[in-house]
Amino acid sequence: MGKDGSLDTRMTYRIEGPDWENKPICKDTQQVRANQPGFPRLRASRKQTVAGYYLENGHTSLPPSATAFTGLTYWFGTSDPDPKLPLREVRAWTTDGQGGNKKGRLLKTSPYDDGSCTQPNDSPISKQRGVGKTGVEKPCRSEFVIPENLNVGDVYTVYWVWDFSWHFGREKPRVEEVCTIALCPF
Numbered sequence: 001m002g003k004d005g006s007l008d009t010r011m012t013y014r015i016e017g018p019d020w021e022n023k024p025i026c027k028d029t030q031q032v033r034a035n036q037p038g039f040p041r042l043r044a045s046r047k048q049t050v051a052g053y054y055l056e057n058g059h060t061s062l063p064p065s066a067t068a069f070t071g072l073t074y075w076f077g078t079s080d081p082d083p084k085l086p087l088r089e090v091r092a093w094t095t096d097g098q099g100g101n102k103k104g105r106l107l108k109t110s111p112y113d114d115g116s117c118t119q120p121n122d123s124p125i126s127k128q129r130g131v132g133k134t135g136v137e138k139p140c141r142s143e144f145v146i147p148e149n150l151n152v153g154d155v156y157t158v159y160w161v162w163d164f165s166w167h168f169g170r171e172k173p174r175v176e177e178v179c180t181i182a183l184c185p186f
Contacts, residue, residue, distance in 0.1 A: 021088035065169035073145035078104030081157035107144035
């Protein structure tokens with residue numbers, strides 16, 4: 001648990017450094033099948049839309065430069081999870097399931113900034129989105145659809161990947177940084 005009582009510290013896996021694509025998709029603490037207390041496994045039906053919400057934590061409302069890019073989020077899914085699978089292999093999956101090792105698929109790609117999320121602060125973005133310094137935080141949202149070819153009762157593992165490599169702006173060297181939240185029920 002994070003100091004603020006959140007699961008950020010335990011569930012977020014920041015992947016960076018020279019060998020980042022060869023690191024496993026799941027953090028070491030996520031490589032065992034276990035739900036966090038108070039967070040039961042999600043149950044969803046085929047073709048159902050599932051939304052994920054996350055706080056922007058200043059990445060949208062307080063950009064470090066005029067050319068900063070909040071990045072893209074990716075939802076990947078598999079019925080055959082491997083907690084030690086390298087990130088590069090997961091990122092090779094395609095929407096048709098034919099990419100990479102063909103054990104999963106890309107479910108959805110979206111901008112990190114959904115166009116309405118912000119945190120309370122004095123930034124122009126926060127004010128424009130109707131929050132400002134004294135408002136209520138608006139979380140970001142991205143979603144995906146559960147594939148229709150799953151069998152009832154299947155356990156389907158989903159990985160949320162956020163690539164924010166251009167966060168510091170296009171005028172700065174690209175920093176390879178990826179954050180994953182792997183919902184890893186193996």
